[in-house]
Amino acid sequence: MEKSKTYDFLIIPGVEITARGAHIVALNVYEDISAGLSIEETVELVHEAGGLAVLAHPITIHKGVKRLLRGEIFDAVEVINASSFPFLFSVSRSKAFAKKFGLAEVAGSDAHYFEEVGSAYTLVNSNLSIESVIEAIRKNAVTPCGGRIPFGIRLKREALVLKRKFSQ
Numbered sequence: 132m133e134k135s136k137t138y139d140f141l142i143i144p145g146v147e148i149t150a151r152g153a154h155i156v157a158l159n160v161y162e163d164i165s166a167g168l169s170i171e172e173t174v175e176l177v178h179e180a181g182g183l184a185v186l187a188h189p190i191t192i193h194k195g196v197k198r199l200l201r202g203e204i205f206d207a208v209e210v211i212n213a214s215s216f217p218f219l220f221s222v223s224r225s226k227a228f229a230k231k232f233g234l235a236e237v238a239g240s241d242a243h244y245f246e247e248v249g250s251a252y253t254l255v256n257s258n259l260s261i262e263s264v265i266e267a268i269r270k271n272a273v274t275p276c277g278g279r280i281p282f283g284i285r286l287k288r289e290a291l292v293l294k295r296k297f298s299q
């Protein structure tokens with residue numbers, strides 16, 4: 132985080148927490164929040180820690196939320212997740228979900244490898260400070276952008292996963 136001051140970019144501390152039934156991205160948290168809690172408990176802990184709770188990839192078939200009744204407890208929804216499959220279906224369903232609950236819409240690349248970074252991203256109307264970015268998300272001054280991870284890079288990712296599996 133020291134380096135970001137010299138190089139003019141911002142790092143916001145965050146973590147993706149596996150709650151029971153959803154993955155939740157906690158932004159601007161500086162403490163550990165346990166995995167395996169209920170969705171409601173997890174969101175409450177994120178808020179108590181002063182963070183934002185973003186519902187990650189809600190619709191993706193293999194890692195999504197099957198049935199989520201209380202969308203309003205979140206601060207934002209990741210409507211574009213570059214790794215989601217099937218991609219277009221997940222984007223349109225996630226957007227409908229965000230609209231239904233009046234939530235800010237953000238995007239993320241869900242990058243596991245360097246080349247995947249930036250496949251999807253969120254434009255934020257703010258200054259270059261953590262407080263300003265968090266406030267912009269709260270006010271819904273954000274625009275989700277980008278698309279899915281390019282097919283070639285995706286293939287490479289799957290190949291790396293296989294290689295790792297067989298080299299163990």
Ligand SMILES: [Zn+2]
Pocket residue numbers: 147154187188194
């Ligand atoms: Zn996830």
